[in-house]
Amino acid sequence: MDFSLKTYLNKTTDAAPLAVFRIGFGIMMCYGMIRYWLKGWIETVYIQPKFHFKYYGFEWVNTLGNYTYLLFLICGVSALFVAVGYKYRWAIITFFISFTYIELMDKTTYLNHYYFISILSFLMIFLPANKYFSVDTYRSKVSYNTIPKWTIDGIKLLLGIVYFYAGLAKINSDWLLKAQPLKIWLRSKYDLPLIGETIMQQDWFHYAMSWSGMLYDLLIPFFLLYKRTRFVAFIMVIFFHVFTRILFPIGMFPFVMIVSALIFFDAPFHHKIINKFKSLTGFISAKAKPINYKSTYKVRFSKVILPILGVFFVLQLVLPFRYLLYPGELFWTEEGYRLSWRVMLMEKMGNTTFKIKDEEGHMFLVNNADFLTPLQEKQMSFQPDFILEYAHYLGDHFTKQGHKGVQVYTKSYVALNGRLSQLFIDESVNLYQEKESFKHKHWILPFTDEIKGL
Amino acid sequence: MKKLVYIFTLMLVVVACTESDDTGSGTSNSDDYNRVAMQTNLADNIIIPRLQDLKSSLETLTTVGTTFTAAPDQTSLDNLRAAFVSAYKDWQLVEPFNIGQAEVMLYGFQMNVYPTTTEDIEANIANGTYDLSAVGNNDAVGFPAVDYMLHGIAATDADILIKYADANYKTYLTDLIAQMNSLTQTVLSDWTGNYRDVFVNSTENTVSSAVNKFINDYIFYFEKGLRANKFGIPAGVFSSGPLADKAEAIFNGTISRDLAIIALDNVQNIFNGQATNASATGEGFYKYLVALDRTDLATLINTRIDDARQKIQVLNADLKTQVETDNTKMTEAYDALQLVVVSFKVDMLQAFNVSVDYVDADGD
Numbered sequence: 001m002d003f004s005l006k007t008y009l010n011k012t013t014d015a016a017p018l019a020v021f022r023i024g025f026g027i028m029m030c031y032g033m034i035r036y037w038l039k040g041w042i043e044t045v046y047i048q049p050k051f052h053f054k055y056y057g058f059e060w061v062n063t064l065g066n067y068t069y070l071l072f073l074i075c076g077v078s079a080l081f082v083a084v085g086y087k088y089r090w091a092i093i094t095f096f097i098s099f100t101y102i103e104l105m106d107k108t109t110y111l112n113h114y115y116f117i118s119i120l121s122f123l124m125i126f127l128p129a130n131k132y133f134s135v136d137t138y139r140s141k142v143s144y145n146t147i148p149k150w151t152i153d154g155i156k157l158l159l160g161i162v163y164f165y166a167g168l169a170k171i172n173s174d175w176l177l178k179a180q181p182l183k184i185w186l187r188s189k190y191d192l193p194l195i196g197e198t199i200m201q202q203d204w205f206h207y208a209m210s211w212s213g214m215l216y217d218l219l220i221p222f223f224l225l226y227k228r229t230r231f232v233a234f235i236m237v238i239f240f241h242v243f244t245r246i247l248f249p250i251g252m253f254p255f256v257m258i259v260s261a262l263i264f265f266d267a268p269f270h271h272k273i274i275n276k277f278k279s280l281t282g283f284i285s286a287k288a289k290p291i292n293y294k295s296t297y298k299v300r301f302s303k304v305i306l307p308i309l310g311v312f313f314v315l316q317l318v319l320p321f322r323y324l325l326y327p328g329e330l331f332w333t334e335e336g337y338r339l340s341w342r343v344m345l346m347e348k349m350g351n352t353t354f355k356i357k358d359e360e361g362h363m364f365l366v367n368n369a370d371f372l373t374p375l376q377e378k379q380m381s382f383q384p385d386f387i388l389e390y391a392h393y394l395g396d397h398f399t400k401q402g403h404k405g406v407q408v409y410t411k412s413y414v415a416l417n418g419r420l421s422q423l424f425i426d427e428s429v430n431l432y433q434e435k436e437s438f439k440h441k442h443w444i445l446p447f448t449d450e451i452k453g454l
Numbered sequence: 455m456k457k458l459v460y461i462f463t464l465m466l467v468v469v470a471c472t473e474s475d476d477t478g479s480g481t482s483n484s485d486d487y488n489r490v491a492m493q494t495n496l497a498d499n500i501i502i503p504r505l506q507d508l509k510s511s512l513e514t515l516t517t518v519g520t521t522f523t524a525a526p527d528q529t530s531l532d533n534l535r536a537a538f539v540s541a542y543k544d545w546q547l548v549e550p551f552n553i554g555q556a557e558v559m560l561y562g563f564q565m566n567v568y569p570t571t572t573e574d575i576e577a578n579i580a581n582g583t584y585d586l587s588a589v590g591n592n593d594a595v596g597f598p599a600v601d602y603m604l605h606g607i608a609a610t611d612a613d614i615l616i617k618y619a620d621a622n623y624k625t626y627l628t629d630l631i632a633q634m635n636s637l638t639q640t641v642l643s644d645w646t647g648n649y650r651d652v653f654v655n656s657t658e659n660t661v662s663s664a665v666n667k668f669i670n671d672y673i674f675y676f677e678k679g680l681r682a683n684k685f686g687i688p689a690g691v692f693s694s695g696p697l698a699d700k701a702e703a704i705f706n707g708t709i710s711r712d713l714a715i716i717a718l719d720n721v722q723n724i725f726n727g728q729a730t731n732a733s734a735t736g737e738g739f740y741k742y743l744v745a746l747d748r749t750d751l752a753t754l755i756n757t758r759i760d761d762a763r764q765k766i767q768v769l770n771a772d773l774k775t776q777v778e779t780d781n782t783k784m785t786e787a788y789d790a791l792q793l794v795v796v797s798f799k800v801d802m803l804q805a806f807n808v809s810v811d812y813v814d815a816d817g818d
Binding site for chain 1 (some may be wrong): 578
């Protein structure tokens with residue numbers, strides 16, 4: 001076993017796919033930063049709010065006020081450096097840190113694909129993505145035609161995990177037996193030309209979409225791996241992601257996945273892409289000194305790097321199952337919901353109001369809009385960890401205002417996947433006394449229905 | 455490779471065309487639920503007729519007001535007060551429609567901001583010059599200001615009549631009523647002019663479509679205009695203690711409960727697509743929910759509105775008095791209304807899956 005692992009780790013492969021991946025990733029991330037900026041979201045998400053929801057353990061990640069723009073600039077520029085392969089290692093480290101920092105500033109905007117980008121850029125720190133067709137090779141005059149096979153396989157594995165786990169999460173009774181939440185979402189797309197008033201309203205279509213979505217996620221990594229099915233699989237990748245992009249406001253995610261999936265193609269395909277690039281930039285290389293092409297690039301410090309990546313992937317495989325450690329319905333409590341590729345599984349909305357009491361008997365309700373942006377209020381209303389964090393913020397706020405012995409109670413109603421809303425949080429619990437932890441939150445009222453499945 | 459380039463290009467084109475999805479003209483729908491029919495019913499049988507009712511009662515108010523200012527006496531004052539109450543009731547049926555020209559002009563803010571600031575009114579009267587449409591005068595115009603002018607400027611009717619010997623008082627009252635008339639005329643003309651067709655045909659599921667804006671406005675009105683303004687704020691649910699003076703029509707002192715019941719009936723009628731309390735259920739949110747297989751929710755909303763009405767019916771005719779005598783009953787009414795808010799904001803919005811107007815971000 002140890003021997004076969006060693007042979008595997010010594011296997012090499014063409015360096016072109018990783019170089020193309022690097023370029024695609026860098027360009028998309030740079031565009032993503034520009035897009036975020038132009039949409040004005042830096043302002044509305046990170047600068048305007050008075051209060052930011054933090055990930056447990058990352059409360060120290062502060063927002064930077066107007067310097068947030070600088071952070072986005074750094075992130076965007078480093079992505080560009082990654083794309084062209086200029087000072088790659090520093091660029092990808094800078095990108096990973098700045099991007100992850102941005103995401104950690106406020107969990108209101110948590111998206112699985114942001115998490116994906118964070119961990120993917122972490123993985124890329126350890127990969128020799130600049131050893132072929134990059135500014136770095138142009139400057140050092142040394143390039144490598146082949147790289148260890150595991151470096152490309154690492155990216156494939158990560159992509160495979162994302163799809164496969166997203167598929168596993170769809171094996172539940174709401175998704176497969178009730179076609180929820182797709183039924184709600186698809187029917188509301190009545191204004192699409194041609195299909196909006198016809199198939200979008202059909203029951204069979206909601207089920208067909210649910211089941212094929214589940215099968216697509218589970219199977220697509222394997223179809224992409226096998227040469228015979230690869231081209232068809234890639235067409236499916238494009239179709240699936242473009243279709244979901246039309247239906248749902250999912251931003252950059254479809255393109256990230258489509259471009260990423262190119263890595264499954266064989267090297268000749270990537271050489272064609274690189275030749276295209278070369279013919280576009282021919283005027284530069286014509287003047288340049290020839291690059292010395294060597295055969296295999298050996299990853300330095302692989303004795304350290306490989307164990308790190310080993311732990312990284314084990315964590316990726318295990319983390320999505322941490323929900324098993326919690327009692328109650330995962331979709332309801334959301335304990336162990338994030339970082340698990342649970343995508344598009346819930347149509348969940350809530351209405352959560354807070355009552356402040358003090359020891360002098362004053363009692364009043366809070367107008368959430370006084371403290372939260374509409375987006376924050378929407379997210380807070382159905383996620384217990386948000387509710388607790390906000391309760392503490394309110395408690396601190398009114399204590400500072402001079403109230404003595406502040407208690408914070410909440411009345412929260414939440415509706416999940418088209419069920420009637422029901423009480424979500426125990427009204428009699430003073431949330432100001434409750435502490436955030438990885439333990440189960442006993443003050444979440446039990447879900448009155450049952451959702452079977454993974 | 456070439457194929458892939460084509461596919462890629464096609465994909466980019468498709469996405470480029472869908473990136474900005476907030477435009478596009480209205481199209482008629484022929485799916486399970488006919489939103490054009492719903493909008494048509496709203497516009498033709500509910501919104502426009504209610505605006506016409508208000509307009510005619512405001513015209514009556516003008517006539518009676520002219521009689522009063524010409525010769526202020528007890529009879530003409532009583533007549534004017536009766537016309538005021540009748541117009542105020544008609545206003546309740548119009549307040550939810552903060553869309554189109556009403557939204558542009560901030561119609562609601564010029565018609566019914568309460569509590570009115572009596573100092574501002576007195577200052578305007580003393581100065582004799584004022585711009586009633588100025589934002590700073592929102593709390594010195596509209597029904598609450600007229601309420602003050604007819605009931606609040608002095609302790610007794612005799613003293614009120616004495617005040618009207620002053621021409622400035624007459625002018626201010628006349629100007630207030632004229633302003634309400636002209637605003638209402640502008641809103642109504644826009645509806646009967648071009649906005650009705652815009653409203654009826656703008657049924658896409660986008661942030662700016664009339665159907666979605668109306669749903670959002672309707673819920674916002676219920677939460678803010680009805681639940682918070684009429685009950686929550688005076689009952690002190692958002693403050694450390696009750697604020698009885700923030701109730702509606704406090705100078706009249708006998709109609710605020712009825713205004714609230716009329717407003718609640720109106721909310722329910724809009725929900726059920728009924729033109730008036732007596733007419734049959736028409737196209738509206740109720741039928742829309744039923745078409746989406748959510749009869750459970752449609753029924754529950756009516757039940758919760760009925761429950762809330764019962765809690766309101768037991769209150770004193772004057773909600774200010776109710777707050778001062780037994781505020782618990784007020785907060786009970788508030789709680790019952792809050793349950794309706796939950797049904798609207800959580801369940802109904804989820805069922806309609808309306809593009810909400812305030813959340814702009816990616817999802818996943």
